[in-house]
Amino acid sequence: MNEKNVIRRCRSGDQEAFNELIRMYYPYVTGYLMKLAGDKFLCEDLTQETFLKMIKSIDRYDLSSSAGFGTYIITIARNTYIDHCRRERKVIVPLDYAEISYAGFEEEVITRLEYEQTVKLMETLPEPQREALRLKYIDRLTLKEIEAVTGAEQKTIKSRIFEGKKKLRKLLGKEKQK
Numbered sequence: 001m002n003e004k005n006v007i008r009r010c011r012s013g014d015q016e017a018f019n020e021l022i023r024m025y026y027p028y029v030t031g032y033l034m035k036l037a038g039d040k041f042l043c044e045d046l047t048q049e050t051f052l053k054m055i056k057s058i059d060r061y062d063l064s065s066s067a068g069f070g071t072y073i074i075t076i077a078r079n080t081y082i083d084h085c086r087r088e089r090k091v092i093v094p095l096d097y098a099e100i101s102y103a104g105f106e107e108e109v110i111t112r113l114e115y116e117q118t119v120k121l122m123e124t125l126p127e128p129q130r131e132a133l134r135l136k137y138i139d140r141l142t143l144k145e146i147e148a149v150t151g152a153e154q155k156t157i158k159s160r161i162f163e164g165k166k167k168l169r170k171l172l173g174k175e176k177q178k
Contacts, residue, residue, distance in 0.1 A: 003069055010058045018058075021069075022051055028070060029077050035138065036081045046084060050077040071148040078149055121171045122164075129164030132157050 003024075009017035029050055034043045053076050061072050122130050135146045136157075143154045150157070 004063050007058065007061060007063060007069065010055075018055055021054070025070065025073050026051075029073055032074055032139065033077055033081060035134075036078075037084075042084075046077070046080050050080045053080060067144075067148040071145055074145075075149050118168065118172065121168055124171065125164050125167055128152070129160045129167070132160035133164045133168075136161055 006017045006020050010021060026047070030043060030047050033046045033050070034040070037043045037046060050073065054073055057076070061069065065072075122133060125133070131150065132146065132152075135141045135149060136143075141149065143157055146152075146157050147154050152160070
């Protein structure tokens with residue numbers, strides 16, 4: 001199925017085309033929002049809101065854009081989450097576990113504890129650095145995709161990642177000394 005043809009059909013009001021887009025991107029959007037929200041019920045609400053916004057704004061998606069439709073829908077999801085946080089006056093964006101496979105139980109426990117410690121310390125970073133690190137290392141987006149989601153230039157994103165990692169190393173060093 002050609003995604004651009006489906007989008008063209010959506011623009012002409014084809015309800016089945018909208019259903020196809022939603023079926024294609026529902027798991028992707030839900031997974032992304034679950035990592036941000038950390039709450040299944042909130043995630044479901046935000047996912048529905050994201051797709052409603054997508055339906056209303058389908059004409060704004062540039063078919064000739066180098067960014068794929070997935071980037072477009074994730075940007076809508078991100079902005080929907082940010083809007084929710086502003087409405088609820090939430091400051092911290094919770095993070096979920098990355099999916100990692102481990103060789104042995106002991107290694108798994110140690111790795112999980114280190115991961116949890118790192119994620120907890122990430123919460124202390126300024127929002128732009130925390131977001132850049134999460135998108136790069138947890139959501140595994142490319143710099144180009146992060147640029148499309150955040151609107152920040154790639155050199156700014158690289159700087160945020162570099163500074164965030166530097167601060168995390170320093171914080172992790174202090175934690176190990178305790």
